[in-house]
Amino acid sequence: MSLFSFVRKPRPAKTAQTAKDRLQILLAHERSTSGSAEADYLPMLQRDIIAAIRKHVPIGEQDVEVRMERGDQMSSLEINIDLPGAASKAG
């Protein structure tokens, strides 16, 4: 089974300022036993991963967009981060 078939939706640019780096992180937790929600550590992982990224790049709260979906057999987490661009600032 292919995980991440749920992605593939093109995201429209949020701002006109397209000269930014972007980091997209997708996590999928596929469970063998349906309904075993006790093993659902995606929310904790989300915090930890964002903290890990912050060790390398300064990112603000408003630069992080998180989407989580919980299913019976698969939970998924999507984190989109606008990185401080190395390019020249427009505006």
Add this chain to the structure above:
Amino acid sequence: MSLFSFVRKPRPAKTAQTAKDRLQILLAHERSTSGSAEADYLPMLQRDIIAAIRKHVPIGEQDVEVRMERGDQMSSLEINIDLPGAASKAG
């Protein structure tokens, strides 16, 4: 542009023991300035993320499979982890 169009390839089960939980993590770093490899922190993030997961689940070295691709404008990192299943062990 849709990040993660590179996934979608179904992975064959590595073992016959399919009653395992799986965690798949995909990172894509999309650069606005091509060739700015100095901002390529995916390898470091890889370490940090696996460490973050280990805080919640005991995973062995052999349970982690990493694939990295570096492009001019996009670098991507795929981490596949076999989790210790909550289900009954087959065999």
